[in-house]
Amino acid sequence: MTSKPADDNEGDAVELSEVDLKVVPEPSLRRLPGYVHFLRTLRQRGREVVSTTHIAKDLRLDPTQVRKDLAYTGIIGRPKVGYDVEELIAAIERFLGWNNSNDAFLVGAGALGTALLGHERFAEYGLRFVAAFDQDPSKQGKEIHGVPVLGMHKLVDLARRMHIHIGVLTVPAQGAQEAADLLMEGGIRAIWNFSPRRIEVVPDTVVVDAELYSTLSLLKRNLTLIMGR
Amino acid sequence: MTSKPADDNEGDAVELSEVDLKVVPEPSLRRLPGYVHFLRTLRQRGREVVSTTHIAKDLRLDPTQVRKDLAYTGIIGRPKVGYDVEELIAAIERFLGWNNSNDAFLVGAGALGTALLGHERFAEYGLRFVAAFDQDPSKQGKEIHGVPVLGMHKLVDLARRMHIHIGVLTVPAQGAQEAADLLMEGGIRAIWNFSPRRIEVVPDTVVVDAELYSTLSLLKRNLTLIMGR
DNA sequence: TAGATTGTTAATCGATTAACAATC
DNA sequence: TAGATTGTTAATCGATTAACAATC
Numbered sequence: 001m002t003s004k005p006a007d008d009n010e011g012d013a014v015e016l017s018e019v020d021l022k023v024v025p026e027p028s029l030r031r032l033p034g035y036v037h038f039l040r041t042l043r044q045r046g047r048e049v050v051s052t053t054h055i056a057k058d059l060r061l062d063p064t065q066v067r068k069d070l071a072y073t074g075i076i077g078r079p080k081v082g083y084d085v086e087e088l089i090a091a092i093e094r095f096l097g098w099n100n101s102n103d104a105f106l107v108g109a110g111a112l113g114t115a116l117l118g119h120e121r122f123a124e125y126g127l128r129f130v131a132a133f134d135q136d137p138s139k140q141g142k143e144i145h146g147v148p149v150l151g152m153h154k155l156v157d158l159a160r161r162m163h164i165h166i167g168v169l170t171v172p173a174q175g176a177q178e179a180a181d182l183l184m185e186g187g188i189r190a191i192w193n194f195s196p197r198r199i200e201v202v203p204d205t206v207v208v209d210a211e212l213y214s215t216l217s218l219l220k221r222n223l224t225l226i227m228g229r
Numbered sequence: 230m231t232s233k234p235a236d237d238n239e240g241d242a243v244e245l246s247e248v249d250l251k252v253v254p255e256p257s258l259r260r261l262p263g264y265v266h267f268l269r270t271l272r273q274r275g276r277e278v279v280s281t282t283h284i285a286k287d288l289r290l291d292p293t294q295v296r297k298d299l300a301y302t303g304i305i306g307r308p309k310v311g312y313d314v315e316e317l318i319a320a321i322e323r324f325l326g327w328n329n330s331n332d333a334f335l336v337g338a339g340a341l342g343t344a345l346l347g348h349e350r351f352a353e354y355g356l357r358f359v360a361a362f363d364q365d366p367s368k369q370g371k372e373i374h375g376v377p378v379l380g381m382h383k384l385v386d387l388a389r390r391m392h393i394h395i396g397v398l399t400v401p402a403q404g405a406q407e408a409a410d411l412l413m414e415g416g417i418r419a420i421w422n423f424s425p426r427r428i429e430v431v432p433d434t435v436v437v438d439a440e441l442y443s444t445l446s447l448l449k450r451n452l453t454l455i456m457g458r
Numbered sequence: 459t460a461g462a463t464t465g466t467t468a469a470t471c472g473a474t475t476a477a478c479a480a481t482c
Numbered sequence: 483t484a485g486a487t488t489g490t491t492a493a494t495c496g497a498t499t500a501a502c503a504a505t506c
Contacts, residue, residue: 027446053462060427064500081462096449108441111343165452205496215437218437309488423485473495477491479490482485
């Protein structure tokens with residue numbers, strides 16, 4: 001996965017692209033999609049350039065922070081002027097990989113899974129569901145939002161043949177690891193986990209938790225603070 | 230509760246609860262739900278005590294970090310022994326407010342909204358949907374997963390009369406702020422935002438972003454890193 | 459030009475991790 | 483008891499924020 005060079009043995013001569021990629025802080029990666037949304041609305045209003053002060057004000061961030069985040073995408077701004085809106089959108093989208101769309105499998109066609117399958121906007125973010133899987137036979141053979149639902153036994157073989165790399169996990173906690181194991185057996189390298197369980201993965205596979213319950217907990221906690229005074 | 234007076238100036242007599250509540254770091258709050266999930270599986274297996282080493286190993290965290298997180302809930306462990314599993318679960322649930330269930334309104338009965346309405350597990354986390362709202366007349370008057378869908382014009386009055394404090398936003402970006410304004414007008418103080426827009430709120434109101442697109446971006450980025458070498 | 463803005467280095471802040479005495 | 487574990491203080495690490503020279 002994200003192995004670090006243990007010591008600086010001639011690290012400078014190494015191809016920069018690789019090194020640079022890994023060095024982007026996670027908080028920056030989380031903020032970048034938000035910039036795109038704001039920039040798109042600016043573009044719609046006909047704006048051609050934008051400063052980090054402008055972006056920062058809208059998203060309530062520090063301008064320096066925005067500037068650093070943008071720098072990771074390789075964009076170059078013009079002093080006194082700012083950044084070209086169109087160019088900036090393109091740079092971030094390219095950086096985040098929204099252009100090269102990835103086909104994905106979804107496991108667990110329950111309430112949450114069904115919603116994700118029907119969420120057209122994911123296409124904008126480079127995610128396309130090509131098949132869903134569920135152990136419930138009554139769901140198999142049907143389609144949900146145009147995506148075929150198949151039995152679990154077809155997952156591994158199909159993932160291999162279709163060269164699928166992304167799996168979305170929307171199964172209950174107790175089935176999560178088992179489903180993840182199937183995904184990995186099928187060659188899937190990235191798992192978007194909506195179950196509340198931590199998933200164990202083989203090397204060179206990444207799990208990102210959707211953290212539904214984390215954010216809900218944060219919300220309730222903050223509400224308690226507000227109401228309690 | 231937990232806190233030690235910085236110096237021993239009879240600090241024990243001071244009301245600690247308020248101060249303590251605010252001082253809990255957000256990362257800790259995000260991790261706590263994960264502990265509960267693990268502890269529940271331990272309980273199911275009949276385990277009665279657990280050490281932070283044990284928890285940390287399972288969730289791949291630092292034991293000291295786990296100990297600090299748990300301390301925020303007010304739980305007290307026994308050296309050499311660990312923590313009482315049952316007691317610990319109760320302490321975290323109480324701390325996160327999962328016991329006192331909150332009634333919530335959902336705005337935007339689209340694909341994502343429908344899924345959330347059908348997600349029974351939210352009840353375990355103290356969230357209960359009592360009504361949904363959508364501007365599409367064809368959806369109004371019906372029920373989704375047992376929750377009535379109403380027109381937007383009924384939102385403010387109903388929220389006030391029912392003393393609703395939590396709103397879940399599952400509308401498209403362009404309608405997000407407007408919907409949030411309605412929620413706030415109805416007296417709602419906490420908004421769980423699934424739209425990609427940053428929401429502006431009045432004082433004493435909290436927004437927590439579900440960050441679907443943030444985590445998806447993280448996932449795709451990490452995948453690119455893995456595949457690219 | 460003058461002044462706003464970028465790009466970058468330094469200072470600050472806060473969270474994580476290490477160290478260790480207290481303890482059952 | 484001996485040793486594992488808690489609770490807490492100190493050290494480290496990394497991200498955010500401040501400062502400022504370069505620049506169009």
